[in-house]
Every structure is written in structure tokens, then in C-alpha cells.
Amino acid sequence: MLTFAVRRRDPEAMPDWLADVDVAVRLGIDRATVWKWLDAGLLPEPKRVGVIRLANGQKRSRTTRxxxxxxxxxxxxxxxxxxxxxxxxRDRDSK
Incomplete structure (x- = not known):
């Protein structure tokens, strides 16, 4: 588990998906600011990965990347x- 956490933060490792802490590091901002900017529409939308069901029947994403x-x-x-x-x-050009 520790190896994964260290490898994920390794600048040489270039994962295709970034967690909020990785986005914060790339932008030079605090992790809380990532979420504030997202709520204000100032950051690209993330992908919600995995779903859990809450006791009241609602669904919530397990993680965001x-x-x-x-x-x-x-x-x-x-x-x-x-x-x-x-x-x-870019999307039009790639089609």
C-alpha cells in the first residue's frame, strides 16, 4: 500500500488519471481550492468512478479522477x- 502511494506521487510516473491532491500539486493550489474551483466552474469536470449506495437509497461516487x-x-x-x-x-479534429 505504501508503495502505491509513493509511486502515485512520483513525478516520473505519469498516470492517465489524477486524484484531487495530484491536480492541486500540478496547479500549485491547495486541495480544498480544487473543490472550490470545481464548484465555481473554474476547473474541468472530473469523472466519478465507482458507486456506493447509502442507507437511504441514494447513490454516491466512491472516488473522483x-x-x-x-x-x-x-x-x-x-x-x-x-x-x-x-x-x-481537438475533439472535432480527432474525428
């Missing part, structure tokens, strides 16, 4: 408006 490519593009673009435009263009 961001695509590394989305975060890298966001860093290059600098804002969500530019990010959305460039990503849409």
Missing part, C-alpha cells in the same frame, strides 16, 4: 473558456 490530458490542457489554456474552445476543436 481527472484526466491528465484535461488538466495539462487547462494549464496551457489558463481559463475554462479557452479550455472548452481548444478541447472542442
Amino acid at each position: 481527472w484526466l491528465r490530458a484535461d488538466i495539462d490542457l487547462f494549464v496551457v489554456c489558463g481559463d475554462m473558456t479557452t479550455f472548452r474552445r481548444v478541447k472542442a476543436q
Whole structure:
């Protein structure tokens, strides 16, 4: 388990999916700021992975991950408006 945690934070390891702490490190912000920016629409949407059922029947995601490519593009673009435009263009070009 410790090996996994160390390997995940290793800059040489380039996983395709990033946790909130990894996004915070890449952006140079606090982990809580990642969630504040997400709520304000200032970060790309993450993928919700895994589902658990609560006692009251509601569903909740088990974990949240961001695509590394989305975060890298966001860093290059600098804002969500530019990010959305460039990503849409990339998606059109790749088809």
C-alpha cells in the first residue's frame, strides 16, 4: 500500500488519471481550492468512478479522477473558456 502511494506521487510516473491532491500539486493550489474551483466552474469536470449506495437509497461516487490530458490542457489554456474552445476543436479534429 505504501508503495502505491509513493509511486502515485512520483513525478516520473505519469498516470492517465489524477486524484484531487495530484491536480492541486500540478496547479500549485491547495486541495480544498480544487473543490472550490470545481464548484465555481473554474476547473474541468472530473469523472466519478465507482458507486456506493447509502442507507437511504441514494447513490454516491466512491472516488473522483481527472484526466491528465484535461488538466495539462487547462494549464496551457489558463481559463475554462479557452479550455472548452481548444478541447472542442481537438475533439472535432480527432474525428
